Amino acid sequence: MKRKFTKLISVILSIIMAMSLVTACSGGDKAPAEKSGEAAEFKVPDKIDVTIVGGSIGGAWAAIGEGVGEVIRRSYSGSNTAYEVGQEAANIALVSAGKIQLGIAHTGLIKMASEGKAPFNKNMDNLRALTVLYGEAAQHFLIKADTGIKNFDDLREKKYPLKLNLNTADSFMEIVGKEALKASGITYEDIKAWGGSVDFMSMGNSIDLMRDGKLQAYSNVIQVPSSHIVDASTNLKLDLLPLSDEAIEKVNAELGTYKTVIPKDKYSFLENDVPTVAATVILFASTDLSDGEAYAIVKSLDENLSYFKGIHASLADLDLKKMTEVSPVLLHPGAEKYYKEKGVL
Template identity: 40%
Template sequence: MNIKRYAGIFSAALVVGLAQSPIAQAGGPYNITLAGGSVGGAWSAIGTAIGETIKTQYPGSAFTYEPGRETSNLVLTSEGKVQLGIAHAQMALIAQKGLEPFKKPLTDIRAIALIDPEAAVQILATQSSGITDLAQIKAKKMSVRVSLNQRGTLMSITGEAVLAAYGITVKDIESWGGRVTYGSYNQGLELMKNGQADVIINMLAFPARHILNAARDTKFTMIGLSAEAIKKLNEELGTESISIPANTYDFQPNQVNTIRGKVILVASTAMSNQEAGDIVGAMLKNFDFLQNAHATLKRLSKDALPQTSPIALHPGAMSAYKAAGVLK
C-alpha cells in the first residue's frame, strides 16, 4: 500500500478527534519523518497518530511515516536521517552500548515518550508437542521446531536469550534434529497452525489479538519462565518481571510469570530542546485522540509517558513533562 495514501486514509478517519485541539502559537512548523514498523501494524498506527498531533498542533508542519525495523530505526535516528523512531527501550540500550547487531555505540539516542508499557514475552507451544516447560527441551534433547521473530529485532534477540537462559542454543536445537526459523509473528503462527512449528516466542501486549485469532485453529499451551530465568534475563536485557493473569486466554487457566520490555519513541540529542518539547506538548494536548487511535495507547496515562527507563529522556522532553505537571 502507498504510504502517503495510507497516512491520508488514517488522517481522514481520525482528524475529527483533533478538530477542537488548541493551536500552539510558539515553535514549528516542523518537518518530521518517523521510522516505525510495517504498514498496517501497531507501530504504524501509533506513529501516524503521533504525526497527526504534531500537524494539528503546529499548522504547516510536514510529517512522513516510514516503515522500518527497530535496529535501522535507531541507526537512522542517530544519523539524523529521520527525526523520530520507534523501538523497544531494551534495544535502544543495546544500541547505546554498541552491542550486536550494532556496529558502534549510538550514544546520542534519547527517549521522547513511552508508547507501550507491556511488551511481554509470551511463549506458546502446541498441545500436540507435549511441551509444558522449556527445561524439557534440553533434558530430552528434543527435535523441537522453534519460531522467532525477524532477525535484528529485540523480539528475536530476546527469544534466543530465553532459550539461552535454559542452556539451549540454536546450534543445540539443530544438532538434536530441530530447527529455528525467523520471520514475522503472523508467519510463525501460520507455521504452528500447519504443524510446522512447536514453539513460538515473541514480545507483545496481552491479550494479543494475534494469539486470540490463532487460538481458533491451534491448541496452545502457554509456558512461563522460571524465577532463575527471569532474574538472568532482566539483568542481561534490562527487562522487567510481569505476570500474565490467569484466564487472559481461554487456554491459559493459571497465572504465567514472564518478562516485559517497553516500546518508546526516540530522537537524537541533535534535536533541539524546543522541537522535542513541542512534540511532547502536541501529544499531551491531544492525548484523548492518541488513546482512541490504538488499543495499545489506550492503556497509557499521561503520567506514564515519561517512564522510558532504561533510556533517559531528551532534555527538551523532560522539560515539557515537568511544565505539564506529569513529571516532578
C-alpha cells in the same frame, strides 16, 4: 571620593542589567515569545518537519507512527510528517546517525545500542526518549500443546526437535526470545542439532504456519492479551512456556527487561499464570532534535491524547505520567521540560 566612585559603578551596573532585561523581553533572536506556557529558554517552532520510522505496514508500530504524525499536524498546522517502514535495530541506527528524526523501539534495545552491544558495532549514546508508547510488552513463548512441552526444562532435557520461529532477526523481540532460551540453557544451535529449526518471521505468517502444521512454536514480545493468539487459540491447542525465576533474573540483567506475569485469565487455554519478562516501547529521537522540537512533539501528543489513544489498543492506558516512564533511556531535555511544567516529573 571613593564612595562616589562606588555609587557610580552601582548605577552603571543597574543600567546594564535593566537593558539586558528589556532585550530579553523584546522578542529578539535569543528569546522567542512564549505561547500558552511554552518554554522561554528555547524556540518552540511554529511547524515541525519530521520522518518517523517504525515497523511493517499493518502492524501496531505503523499505526502508531502514522498517529504521531497526525497529532503533530493537528497541533502545528503546516507541519510535514512522513512515516517509513523500518526494522527495530535499523530504526535506532538511522535516528542515531541523523538520517531520520523519530523512531519507535524497545527501551532495552536502545540501552544495548548505547552500550555498543550486538547487533550494534559501536556505542550509540546520543539517543533520547520523548515518550512511552506502551509498557508491559511481555515475552510470549507460544507452543502447540501436542508437543507435550510444558517448560524450558522439558525442551532441554528431551532435546525436542522443535520447529521454532521468532520475530524479525536482530529485533528486540527476537533478542528476548534468544536470551530466554539461553538463560534456560538452550541455544539456537542446540535446537538445530536436535533436528529442529529456527527461523525469523512476522507473527501473522508464523501463526499461519502453525495452523498448517509446519511450525510448532513462536516467540514474540507483545502486549497481553494478543489478538493474534486469541484468534489462533480458537482452532489450535496452545500453551505458553513460563520462565524460571533464575532465567528471568538473567534476561533482565542482560537486556534491561523486568519481571511480569501473564495472568491465566487472559487466554482461555492457560491453566496457570505464566511468569516471564516484559519491556517498554518508546518514541525516541537523537540529541540532534532541538529542545523546542522535542517540547512541541510531546505537547502535541498531550493536546491530542484522547485521539492518539484511540489509534491502537496498545495505547489505551497511556497518560501523561506514564509517558515519562522511559527508564533506562534518558529523556530528551525538551520533553523533560514539558513534563516538568505539567507537574508529572
